[in-house]
Amino acid sequence: MNRNNLRARLPYLLTAAVLAVLTIVFLLSRRPVGSTDSSEPAGRIYVSEAAERAAAEAQAKIREARQSAAAASAEAASSGTPASSGTPAASDPAASPSADPGPDVPSETASVPPASSEAELLLASLREQVRTLDIALFSPEELASWRRRFDNAVFIGDSLSQAFISYGFFDEDHVKYKRSASISQLDDQIQAAIDRLPDTVIFFTGLNDVSFFINDPTQYYEAYLEKVNQVHSALPNAQIFVISLLPCSDALAASDYHLARSPEFDAQLKRLDPSSPARYLDCHWLVRQELYLDDGIHFTESFYTLLIQYLALETGL
Amino acid sequence: MKESRSRKRGSRLYYRILGGIFALLFLVFFVLNLVLPDRTLSVREKRMLSGFPAPQIDRVLAGDYSGDFEDYASDQIPFREFFTDLKVFADSLVGRNESQGVYRGRDGRLIEKMETPDDAVVSRTVSAMRRFAGLFPLPQQLILVPNAVSILADELPLWAPTADQHEFSESIAAQLEGSGIGFKDLETALLTAGLDGIPLYYRTDHHWTTDAALACAPAVLKTLGRSFTGKGSLLPVTHDFSGSLSAKSGLSMRERDTISVWQPDEEPVCLVTDSAGKRAGLYSWDGLNSSDPYTVFLGGNEGLVRVETDRIGAGRLLVFKDSYFNCFLPFLTAEFETIDVVDPRYYSGDLLMLMRQNEYDQILYFYNINTFAADTSLALVLGEAAEQEGGQ
Numbered sequence: 001m002n003r004n005n006l007r008a009r010l011p012y013l014l015t016a017a018v019l020a021v022l023t024i025v026f027l028l029s030r031r032p033v034g035s036t037d038s039s040e041p042a043g044r045i046y047v048s049e050a051a052e053r054a055a056a057e058a059q060a061k062i063r064e065a066r067q068s069a070a071a072a073s074a075e076a077a078s079s080g081t082p083a084s085s086g087t088p089a090a091s092d093p094a095a096s097p098s099a100d101p102g103p104d105v106p107s108e109t110a111s112v113p114p115a116s117s118e119a120e121l122l123l124a125s126l127r128e129q130v131r132t133l134d135i136a137l138f139s140p141e142e143l144a145s146w147r148r149r150f151d152n153a154v155f156i157g158d159s160l161s162q163a164f165i166s167y168g169f170f171d172e173d174h175v176k177y178k179r180s181a182s183i184s185q186l187d188d189q190i191q192a193a194i195d196r197l198p199d200t201v202i203f204f205t206g207l208n209d210v211s212f213f214i215n216d217p218t219q220y221y222e223a224y225l226e227k228v229n230q231v232h233s234a235l236p237n238a239q240i241f242v243i244s245l246l247p248c249s250d251a252l253a254a255s256d257y258h259l260a261r262s263p264e265f266d267a268q269l270k271r272l273d274p275s276s277p278a279r280y281l282d283c284h285w286l287v288r289q290e291l292y293l294d295d296g297i298h299f300t301e302s303f304y305t306l307l308i309q310y311l312a313l314e315t316g317l
Numbered sequence: 318m319k320e321s322r323s324r325k326r327g328s329r330l331y332y333r334i335l336g337g338i339f340a341l342l343f344l345v346f347f348v349l350n351l352v353l354p355d356r357t358l359s360v361r362e363k364r365m366l367s368g369f370p371a372p373q374i375d376r377v378l379a380g381d382y383s384g385d386f387e388d389y390a391s392d393q394i395p396f397r398e399f400f401t402d403l404k405v406f407a408d409s410l411v412g413r414n415e416s417q418g419v420y421r422g423r424d425g426r427l428i429e430k431m432e433t434p435d436d437a438v439v440s441r442t443v444s445a446m447r448r449f450a451g452l453f454p455l456p457q458q459l460i461l462v463p464n465a466v467s468i469l470a471d472e473l474p475l476w477a478p479t480a481d482q483h484e485f486s487e488s489i490a491a492q493l494e495g496s497g498i499g500f501k502d503l504e505t506a507l508l509t510a511g512l513d514g515i516p517l518y519y520r521t522d523h524h525w526t527t528d529a530a531l532a533c534a535p536a537v538l539k540t541l542g543r544s545f546t547g548k549g550s551l552l553p554v555t556h557d558f559s560g561s562l563s564a565k566s567g568l569s570m571r572e573r574d575t576i577s578v579w580q581p582d583e584e585p586v587c588l589v590t591d592s593a594g595k596r597a598g599l600y601s602w603d604g605l606n607s608s609d610p611y612t613v614f615l616g617g618n619e620g621l622v623r624v625e626t627d628r629i630g631a632g633r634l635l636v637f638k639d640s641y642f643n644c645f646l647p648f649l650t651a652e653f654e655t656i657d658v659v660d661p662r663y664y665s666g667d668l669l670m671l672m673r674q675n676e677y678d679q680i681l682y683f684y685n686i687n688t689f690a691a692d693t694s695l696a697l698v699l700g701e702a703a704e705q706e707g708g709q
Binding site: 068 | 626
């Protein structure tokens, strides 16, 4: 009877044994081999301070090399010797079969000392354009060259800065904005701008702050000062500019008591010039009633076309 | 009599237990599904898991909703990793050595199979390149890197069906004839390196190794009209790399690869700008600690990366590439002043503007054959720029 019993159960036992063996083999096969998976997502997460410094150093070195190359080629050009290529400045002779001789040596550095008369001419032409409102927009080629000149600049601001992107002048890498934000709410944008290690930082904010600091315009100045110093301490070599607080349109000012007070705030902004590393850029002369959008706060593409040219003039880009 | 009754009772118990366990399984998984929070990221599979699909009337009516829900249910099932392992184990018991287009070759090496290329897709890419070359007649080269499936064909499972890469690259060469675009296939360089015993591909990942890239560097730089000095060394940086093929197929999950990086003796000053900001040096070391250590090369998936060096006047290069280029870049940095690296799959910028803003001296297309054969984004990016330029 026992034997019978056993025989009857044999298939079950065998199945169980096979399953047990398979289970053991399977469990052994997936025994963890020193867990290496970290839960962090791929890619870079944050940039350490040391890495930031290293990047800044590398940027400084490259700029130096470029400047000395430009100087060398300018020297060669003035002394009349046909410099075969930019090689004398290249720190390593390994880069010998260079495909291009001098001509493409960075135009930005070559154009650094512009004849002052040229600048005056441009300024005069800008004034003329503002006066006649006959404003020439950029051709694609001009736009490309403006972008190249502003490549090492970053704008920080609110919707006024955003317009640089909306009108297609610059991309997100060069404009860090937050719509309807006060200067005191732009910390993320300022950090993002600093991360790009720009040579030039331009603040361009608008009337949001008038309502934000309505009780005390001096707080506006203090908030701005703090941000400017923040940028300056992170990027001691960068030049910092603050574009003047432009008023709203006359029509809007007539109906909005708050916004009509914007000149008080602009006066506070002007105080930055003597007391901080930033330079205040007075752009009021670019404003014409015709250059406002319908909301009376924002400006047209033509206005920005002029603004960019004026900024380039003032910043030396 | 007595015996059969007891047997009957025994078997009744057996069925009860069986049924009970069965019902219990349903119940347990139902409850677990309700209780356990949804996960969003699968570190192991290197992908985002699908979340709960909000029911939308149009999707329900179109019959798509049940599909969405199925994806969600299979992505969020408790013990998902256990079950995928179980499936791979069961597959291996019955001798299946292919999963999700990945073969397990001799001694556990994973090899991605090549799908038969779609001629329409390929010819669209090539004609976009020809058109672009017509508009921007700069010196330009296409470099194709064959994949493990052709270079290591010996290690494939017997009779594994796969497309012929050699034939493919010959047809590309023929299509590029007379377009002004140079063509170089790295097959010979890789085969020669393979004979020298150099490990050419990762065992768990679809990329080529830095060793292989080093072996091909002289050939590539010669194509670009430069020379490769080769002074430097390969530095292993991690032995703990479990690659994408492993993740994708669930095969060889326990294998680990070694990633090496190229350390030139005289490292040029080098500044890399990508969407995350700027960094000095060729490698993004943070990547090593992330779930995908391959991101040590050039970070993650970036549309545009700019590399500037202090080799002023050495030329400006524009590269269209896939991820095979990432580990090759360090071999080029000593030879160029600026290298702009565009990955068309992630590039959303304005290529025409990029071309105008930067006076490039040379263009390089750098792809592995598998990607090039299936890629549609390069044709898109080039075509868009050509259209704008042509339209004016």
